[in-house]
Amino acid sequence: MAARDPSGVAPARIPVRKTYKLYVGGQFPRSESGRSYVVRAADGTPLANAVRGSRKDLRDAVRTARGAFPGWDAKTAMNRGQVLYRVAELMEGRREQSEAEVAAAEGLSIEAAREQVDRSIDRWVWYAGWADKITQLLGTVNPVGASYFDFSFPEATGVVGVVAPESSSLLGLVSRLAPAVVGGNAVVVLASEGRPLPAVTLSEVLATSDVPPGVINILTGWRRELVPILAGHMDVNAIDAWGVPFEMRQALEESAVENIKRVARPPRGDVERFDWLDDARAQRPEWIAAFLETKTVWHPIGV
Amino acid sequence: MTTRKDQAVTRRGGSDTVGRGTDSPSSWGLGDGQAIPWEYAPAPESRDIVQLQARYGLFIGGKEVAPKSEQWFTTIDPSTEEPLAEIARAGLEDVESAVTAARRAFRRSWGELPGRERAKYLFRIARILQERSREFAVLETLNGGKPIKESRDVDVPLAAAHFWYYAGWADKLEYAFPGRPNPKPLGVAAQVIPWNFPLLILAWKIAPALAAGNTIILKPASSTPLTALLFADVCRQADLPAGVVNIITGPGEIGLALVSHPDIDKVAFTGSTVVGKTIGRALAGSDKALTLELGGKAANIVFDDAALDQAIEGVVNGIFFNQGEVCCAGSRLFVQESIADEFIGRLKDRLSTLRVGDPMDKNTDVGAINNAAQLAKIEELVEAGIAEGADIYQPACELPARGFFVRPTLFTNVAQSSRIAQEEIFGPVLSVLTFRTPDEAIEKANNTAYGLSAGVWTEKGSRILAMTKRLRAGVVWANTFNRFDPTSPFGGYKESGYGREGGVPGLLAYLDTGEGH
Missing domain, CATH: 3.40.309.10 (Aldehyde Dehydrogenase; Chain A, domain 2)
Structure with missing residues (x-):
């Protein structure tokens, strides 16, 4: 991402550029399709080539997520919380790179980008704390009218596809990803199409964190290619449609019906103008609940 | 016999x-x-990890200070009766200093800090307890007499888990009690704890109190002050603002003087039913909130x-x-x-x-x-x-x-x-x-x-x-017994006390939800 020197003279040291790759099963594959696309900064400057993931890459990612789901779901809530908190710890250590990428992608000053990164880190901490509390918020003991002990509690829904918000490349992504993961789901993320680089750097943080391989998988690519595949995939239990362009929404929901996917949608209004810095609106326990099922158990009482 | x-x-x-x-x-x-009919070879845990000071002062306003009472007592290893260290015996003036420090910290820093930032201090404390777990386990056993396998596998990990759990509540208080969206800290809390689980009960007391935004004066039992004083060092390592946690040591009457101090808003006591009743009498007629975990x-x-x-x-x-x-x-x-x-x-x-x-x-x-x-x-x-x-x-x-x-x-x-x-x-x-x-x-x-x-x-x-x-x-x-978890409320009916520690009710004990009770 070094600025080009107009004089044409090579600098004394040539920086080593990063290859931005997919993140699937804890590894960093390129696309099996061998395709990429140019990612540009907000001002139009080319930044890097990102992988243009294929439908096969997406199917591989879903299969990987399905394999990782039982182990993640079986961890204790406190353990999942500690794993999410560890993501925050590691993001704090790599913040300069994220700040530079968010600033370039979103056309922000470095101070404004720093605030986006601060809040992204704090959001992991906030959701980490929910791991062992969401059950206490949503669970109930139900005083049924007979001699039964009857209680309800939330459980993870399974594999969740997250179509990340398009404009908020890091904070929007973290704000939608963390609530899906903390409840015990395994996730396949489609990163922002135009601003994918902060998501790829986040995947590098995840790879060195304690998040088990396959629990979070991050793909870059074209929405019009990948969203329909995700929406129609019969082994995806829920889809987060916050980043789905409005014109694709109806088709997505029609595909989602085929296996009764849960669809999480943004509130009415322009999602691209959603204020991700507003804690009161942009971090919600309801967003965790959107990817949880309720299980009710009946048990007789009597000697 | x-x-x-x-x-x-x-x-x-x-x-x-x-x-x-x-x-x-x-x-x-x-x-x-x-x-x-077989013998186990001895498997002693090394005590080298613990660096004991010859003397421990009081922890007031973020610093270790000598007691104004100028009095000290000896704490021992109950398994050998050997002395371990000299401990400050707080007097009434020391109680005064501790309450002043806690009040100042409540007004100036802690009470105003957003929950999001309070949470991060508590997560730090949880992490430091995990990092120094061996040291805490050895010291707990040295000073308390409990088997090392219990302090290592139960007391210390559970203490860290309590800080972990309540850290996550500090920035979510508005969700804890539906219909009561604006809970406030009570103020300055006096906490008096017993010798059977010195670090664990410290965590039960301090973690929810800090999460809710209170400042604290804690008095550990006179026979087991050492892990509480080592915890003071954890507060320093976490850069916790001065005066948010204060620890004073001494006999039971100092605990009674502390809870009776007029500038205390909340009292939490764990110990015998007899002493619990004494505290209840001392607080009768005051506006102080009280929770008791008794026999x-x-x-x-x-x-x-x-x-x-x-x-x-x-x-x-x-x-x-x-x-x-x-x-x-x-x-x-x-x-x-x-x-x-x-x-x-x-x-x-x-x-x-x-x-x-x-x-x-x-x-x-x-x-x-x-x-x-x-x-x-x-x-x-x-x-x-x-x-x-x-x-x-x-x-x-x-x-x-x-x-x-x-x-x-x-x-x-x-x-x-x-x-x-x-x-x-x-x-x-x-x-x-x-x-x-x-x-x-x-x-x-x-x-x-x-x-x-x-x-x-x-x-x-x-x-x-x-x-x-x-x-x-x-x-x-x-089909189990003696299970404890920070998410699970603990406390008694009848003369075993009132109030709960752990879980959501444990938080309520340190909050003013504006509705009375």
Whole structure:
């Protein structure tokens, strides 16, 4: 991402550029399709080539997520919380790179980008704390009218596809990803199409964190290619449609019906103008609940 | 006792017999009451990780300060009676300084800090406790006498977990109590804690109080100040603002002076019912909020369909965990009459395998009694049990020559009215009674002034739930015992106290939700 020197003279040291790759099963594959696309900064400057993931890459990612789901779901809530908190710890250590990428992608000053990164880190901490509390918020003991002990509690829904918000490349992504993961789901993320680089750097943080391989998988690519595949995939239990362009929404929901996917949608209004810095609106326990099922158990009482 | 130390003690109706505990066959294939015929090699934990200061001052306003009282006392290792360090004995002026520091911190920093930032301090403390877990475990055992395997595997990890859990609440208080969206801290909290779980109960007290935005003056028990003072160092490492946590050491009367101070908003006490009542009287008429976690005399009820091996382990854990110095210890065992002989026989076998001795040995099951006064109280109640006609059984085991030790003790043929069935012994002494029907078990189990905990052992789920409903106790364990978790509320009915620690109710004890109560 070094600025080009107009004089044409090579600098004394040539920086080593990063290859931005997919993140699937804890590894960093390129696309099996061998395709990429140019990612540009907000001002139009080319930044890097990102992988243009294929439908096969997406199917591989879903299969990987399905394999990782039982182990993640079986961890204790406190353990999942500690794993999410560890993501925050590691993001704090790599913040300069994220700040530079968010600033370039979103056309922000470095101070404004720093605030986006601060809040992204704090959001992991906030959701980490929910791991062992969401059950206490949503669970109930139900005083049924007979001699039964009857209680309800939330459980993870399974594999969740997250179509990340398009404009908020890091904070929007973290704000939608963390609530899906903390409840015990395994996730396949489609990163922002135009601003994918902060998501790829986040995947590098995840790879060195304690998040088990396959629990979070991050793909870059074209929405019009990948969203329909995700929406129609019969082994995806829920889809987060916050980043789905409005014109694709109806088709997505029609595909989602085929296996009764849960669809999480943004509130009415322009999602691209959603204020991700507003804690009161942009971090919600309801967003965790959107990817949880309720299980009710009946048990007789009597000697 | 006039018997040799390496032989089991049984005494029935006043006549002494030595060597055999029961006529029932032993599951070990050994004679009952005989020690296991092999020796364990010593497996001592090194104490090198702990760097003791010669003297510990008070922790007030973020600094270690010498007591204005200019008085000090010695804290010891109860397993050897060797001195460990000199500890400040706070006086009234020191109480004043601590309250002033806590009030200032509440006004100037902590009370105004957003929950999001408070949370991060608490997460830091949890992490530092995890990082320094070995050091805390060794110090807890040195100063408290509990087996190292318990401080290492229970006390310290659970203490860290409590900070972890409440850290996550600090920025979510508006979700904790539906319909009460704007909870506020109470202010300055005075917390007085006992010697049986010095670090763990410190965490139970401090974590929710800080999460809710209060500042604190904590007084640890006079016999176990060291892990609390090491915790002061954790606060420093976490860069916790000065005065948010203050720790003062000294005898019970300093605790009473602290809770009585007019600038205290909230008092939390864990300890005996007698002292709890004294505090309650001292606070009567004030606006201070009060929670009390007091004594217990838990019933552990074993039905004839229980998984017996599992029940034996649970009953043994229930009363010998931490030498029975546990407010929720399963100190009364109710066995269904049809299995009583077999169960008691197996219990005696299991007792004979308990390893009593050096708390720093990783194989030790039962360590030292915490202090001389407590040892004397246990011995007095054991004598009372014998005098009241119960049959005593103690397995053969060599007790160390120095230190405060007592053999695991089991009483059978205990009358419901006997002191050992009614009073909290707070030691490794189990009173066994029998019952025939569930109604009788409930009647007997509830027949005490206490109501902290209870246990039920049966393979029938519906029976567990029916018993649970009728037991007047704050915690009921089914087919397990002595389980603790930061998400799970703990506290008593009746004279075992009021208020809960742990879970969402544990948070409520430190918040003003604006609705009164």
